[in-house]
Amino acid sequence: MKPQFRLILTVLILGVPIMVVSAQTQDNSSAPTIRLTSTIQLARLVDLAAQQNAVEIEYAPSTLGNKSVTLRLVHDLTAEDLWDLCISVLHNNDLTVIRRNGQKGLYEVVSLQEAAREVFPQRAFDPGPLAPGYVSVIIPLATLDPSAMVEAVKPIVGTGNKLSMTPVPAVSGVIVSGVRERVIYAIEQIKAIDAQHGTPMITFVPVIHRSAIEVAAEVNALSASIAKQGGGKIVSELIADPARQIVRIIGPASEIDAIRARIERADQPAAITTRSFDPRGYPLETVASFLESVARDGSPRGSGEGWRMVQDMLTNTLIVTGTPAELDAAELALERLAAMPPEGKRVIRMIPVHNREATRIREIAGQLLNANMLGGETNTRTGNLAEELVPVSARTAMESINAASDLDLAVDQEMNTIIATGSPMRITQLESLIRELDVRQPQVQLEVIMLSMSESESRDFGIELAGNIDTGDTLIGLGSLFGLSSISPSSTSAQASGTGGSAVVLSPGDFSAVIRAIDTVNDGRSMSMPSIVVNNNETATLNSTTTQPFTTTTITDSNITTSRGGSASAGTTITVSPQIAAGDHIVLDYSVSLSSFVGEASSDGVEPPTQQTSLNSIATIPDGYTIALGGIEITSEGDSDTRTPGLADIPLIGELFKSRSDSTSRSRFYVFIRPTVMRSPSFEHLKFISETLAEEVNVDDGWPIVEPRIIE
Secondary structure (H helix, E strand, C coil): HHHHHHCEEEEEECCCCCEEEEEEECCCCCCCCHHHHEEEEEEHHHHHHHHHCCCCCCCCCHHHHCCCCEEECCCCCHHHHHHHHHHHHHHCCCCEEEHHHHCCCCCEEEEHHHHHHCCECCCCCCCCCCCCCEEEEEEEEECCCHCCCCCHHHHHCCCCCEEEEEHHHHHCCEEEEEEEEHHHHHHHHHHHHHCCCCCCCEEECCCCCCCCHHHHHHHHHHHHHHCCCCCCCCCCCEEEEEEEEEEEECCCHHHHHHHHHHHHHHHCCCCCCEEEECCCCCCCCHHHHHHHHHHHCCCCCCHHHHEEEEEEECCEEEEECHHHHHHHHHHHHHHHHHHCCCHCEEEEEECCHHHHCCHHHHHHHHHHCCCCCCCCCCCCCCCHHHHHCHHHHHHHHHHHHHCCCCCEEEEEEECEEEEEEECCHHHHHHHHHHHHHHCCEEEEEEEEEEEEEEEEEEEEEEEEEEEEEECCEEEEEEEEHHHHCCCCCCCCCCCCCCEEEEHHHHCCCCCEEEEEEEEEEEEEEECCCCCCEEEECCCCEEEEEEEEEEEEEECCHEEEEEEEEEEEEEEEEEEEEEEEEEHHHHEEEEEEEEEEEEECCCCCCCCEEEEEEEEEEEEEEEEEEEEEEEEEEEEEEEEEEEECCCCHHCCCHHHEEEEEEEEEEEEEEEEEEEEEEECCCCCHHHHHHHHHHHHHCCCHCCCCCCCCCCCC
């Protein structure tokens, strides 16, 4: 069979139509050629071969049935090629073509068993064009006995339903019957053995490091060269069996050892060489894995431990060390990759994101890879960040890559998955980048103590005097009053009301004197200890506020309406963003804001006045350490002196006509933050904290308990 028909033929039960195209041959001759593609029914193939070769072929419909064959052809076929292909396909289905009644041009498709019964032996065999698929030939022998010849040839050619050999002592020959290719091979072996003197020996020599065909060819060439130079001529024949990796020696026993030695010398490991390969626009890692599977020869004929493959990121090449056959296979595989059409290089890949938000990952990866963002956004390239990060000298190469094979990114938010479309190289770049970005961030526990301390002291001292002057006709009342009491000269009781130390001197109907002294001291302390867990590089907010409503009064001609005018809030807000640095140091970006009401509203419908103090900064502290913030201190002092004009300025006596009030207040606010890194992959830290707090408040007793129960 011709080399172009040595292909894999897959027989299917059902077939589909084929395409037959007539064209010129490659040498521009006028002979038409035919191209078969896809799957063709066996009956259709037989009809097409008969039509193109202008012969008549008979066959029963039940013989071929609905059998189909799948062809993978890369060359156009001539009419003779189509005939040979048809014969080969029929043989693979245990069918053949015989010449009926000996008439040339009239053929019939039969089974191999039927052909063995129908075909009569011929003394001559013409293997030319349009030869039938099954033949029977009588081979005369010159030296060997027919039975001995059959026994000698059987190990070489084998027997079965495709070949049979029968010794015929009456004519001193052997009848060889079978499919055409096997008969031709058997005739060659019989003639070669018969041409030798004496009974030939058949010896099998295994080949380890090289192909059996290569070794046999090299030994035959060496033997021919030795004979040409005057050395002894070798009459033995070498036959390579590539399937079993052996070389058969058929010849006299005297030549076996010499030929075996030549085979062993030729069967040496191939030389190891190194070659660089261009990945043809595909990712180095992907191409390296591809060549490892298709080019490396794992048999003893390969490079073995000498195989090396280096990914040179600097020159974007693969440096491969192996045998010449392995390197040639690598080059052929890369050429097939380069021959793929551009539309065949685009693939769709769904990349799940496990630890972060897929939309955010897509945003970062899309900017770095200059990709198209699809779904709910403008379909434009976001290359600003990429232009900033890539050196100017490398931008031209990146632009050429993007222009040749762009990258489209979409997000399935429900599955938290990125859907990418692009070339394999771009998809590999994206997957590598996502692996680096999609890393579960450790959590940070933030324990916060907010401490507020206040101190105040006020001191009041005053004297009130009141008296009556009765001139008989006129009653005159005099007094130096500051609101310390409600006693008047006409009172008849010496009791005093109010807080503080009081002294009352009373002459009913005449005069009264009240001395009031009070000293008030306040010392307050308020502490809050919240705790919160936040992911690395995320923001945690602690907020404690007080809301104070205020009213609005509306006056109309008919009535006065009071309604809620709004509300004002004051309190404490703490915002912390932890970032875990090297050595489990923590960079804290914090902001503290403290606000409080400092008085009543100035008018109806206006918010009460508030005072706000804030601080923010960035600090680095070790894991588990506490940072103290704040120390915000507000101190106020006030002195009040209420007096009776004129009289209060008289030395010594003027003190009786005064009321003094002194006040001092001091408030301080502190914030203590202790961050703790929680790196446990199974969240043991978080579980421990939660269970500890639950035990403190007896919440753990309320969790439902699931127990197994037998269901009948």
